Amino acid sequence: MAPHFFNKLFKRKKKGPKEPTFTLREWSPNAIGIWDSTCEINGDIFNRWKLPIQPEQRPRSPGTRQKSSQQQSSLFRLPAEIRRLIYLELMGDRRVHIRYFWRKPSAEPHSEPRWRWWHAVCDHSDGFIDDPVEDICSISGSEGPTDIVKPKIGTVGWLRCCQIGYEEALEVLYGTNVFAMNKVMDTPFLISRNLAPRCASLMTSLDISFVVGFWEPGQAEDDWMATYYAFFGLFEKSFRGVLRLRVLLRMPPCEAQEDLYTPEKGKVFLKPWEGLLEGREWTRLQLCVPYNWHDWFQEIKGSMPELARLELVSTSWADHSLAPADLAWSI
Structure with missing residues (x-):
């Protein structure tokens, strides 16, 4: 019995399954969180391979809970226009870099990898930048996982003060x-x-950029195009109030390769912008492309009169380290 007893006493716990050895780049169309299959309702924030999401929320009926007028507060005795100016000074009229990402362990004590929010107030501009390449925050690589301290909107705790304060400040x-x-x-x-x-x-104003890969016809291109079209669906489902939008396509700087960009492919690429233009009074809708792709996009856009209201601009951005084959997977 003794050997059997000691075997039980000192039996080691079985190790869980090893995580995959490859890492999906966030610009991959197969990155975690893009498709429903990679998400989990009420999931674990410590699980790298499933994005934890909340159950679909039903809108609350207005007036279900009586509000306090907060007249004991000197702030809420001010006119609503004055309160809005205060909110704008505290947390509005800024350019804010925002991400939700998988954070690797840091040097901090008891640091664990987990999903987390990150944001920083842009140190270059309060709004849209004429040429996105001038966005210092992007160039310095300071968006997302970094130990560099960046300015924050430090007054969002106000949203927990009371119901009136929450509703007034949330819109700002x-x-x-x-x-x-x-x-x-x-x-x-x-x-x-x-x-x-x-x-x-x-949300009313978004400035979005992402890497674009052009491949030979096949699974990589099909995956990317499916995700690209799904991106436009977000504006019907989630970003319904956006009236100012700029999308910067970070494209490989390869020169003319007719097999990679044909007029047919260009029209397929620009087609979802047609649906985006419909049914919304845009104050700014801008597609920004690297300078060496501008003429090609302009030619395709000119053949599609339904895109006349789409503003097409060029940027000096170019990254010669990005080749088309590098843009889908990192293994």
Whole structure:
């Protein structure tokens, strides 16, 4: 009996399954959080391979709970216009970089890898930048997982003060800031899945960029195009209040390769913009492409009169380290 007893006493716990050895780049169309199959309702924030999301939220009926007038507060005795100016000074009219991402362990004590929010106030502009390549925050690589301390909107705790303060300030926070989502394709999907529907619908200004890959026809191109079309669906489902939008396509700087970009492919690429133009009074709808792709896009756009209201501009951005074959997977 003794050997059997000691075997039980010192029996080691079985190790869980090893995580996959490859890492999906966030710009991959197969990144975690883009498709429903990679999400889990009420999931574990410590699980790298399933994005934890909340159950679909039903809108609350207005007036279900009686509000306090807060007249004991000197702030709420001010006119609503004055309170709005205060909210704007505290948390509005800024350009804010925002991400929800998988954070690796840091040097901090008891740091664990987990899904988490990150944001920083842009240190270059309060709104849209004439040429996105001038966005210092993007160039310095300071968006997302970094140890560099960046300025924050430090007064969002006010949203927990009372119901009136929450409702008044929420519109300022989401309705007056320009939210920038840079470099990676998964960010708009993750933001739409993790923000409360009301908050996402209050957003009015988005500045989004992501890497584009042009491949030979096949699975890689099919995956990317499926995700690209799904991106436009977000504006019907989640970002319904957006009236100012700029999308920067970070494309490989390869020169003329007719087998990679044909007029037919260009029309397929621009087709979802047609649906985006319909049914919304855009104050700014801009497609921004690297300078060496501008003439090609302009020619295709000119053959599609339904895109006449789409503003097409060029940027000096180019990254010669990005080849088309590098843009889908990192294994």
